[in-house]
Amino acid sequence: MSDPLARLLEEAELEARRLDEALAQARAARADQGDDEHDPEGATAADDWSRFTALRQANERWLAEIARARTRRDAGAYGVCLVCGQPIAPERLAVRPTADRCRDCAERRA
Numbered sequence: 001m002s003d004p005l006a007r008l009l010e011e012a013e014l015e016a017r018r019l020d021e022a023l024a025q026a027r028a029a030r031a032d033q034g035d036d037e038h039d040p041e042g043a044t045a046a047d048d049w050s051r052f053t054a055l056r057q058a059n060e061r062w063l064a065e066i067a068r069a070r071t072r073r074d075a076g077a078y079g080v081c082l083v084c085g086q087p088i089a090p091e092r093l094a095v096r097p098t099a100d101r102c103r104d105c106a107e108r109r110a
């Protein structure tokens with residue numbers, strides 16, 4: 001049995017651990033550089049830090065989206081549009097397993 005939500009969650013959690021490691025490394029690199037603002041490597045470490053922080057935040061939002069989809073599924077409401085209550089097309093769920101709106105409602109909101 002393939003469970004797309006479980007697979008997504010696994011991938012997202014793997015990504016979270018990878019990003020946490022990258023953040024820890026960026027933090028260590030920044031600490032090594034101290035307060036020397038003229039260090040040419042300084043900007044690089046700060047850039048890495050902001051980049052990984054942004055990625056980690058996006059990853060958090062994605063994890064939350066997957067968790068919401070799993071909650072809906074546990075409640076028996078998976079694949080049902082939150083707005084109009086109609087079933088979400090299987091093709092749409094195949095592409096985006098966490099979708100909580102049918103295509104019409106998603107486009108109307110955008």
Ligand SMILES: [Zn+2]
Pocket residue numbers: 081082083084085086101102103104105106
């Ligand atoms: Zn809808």
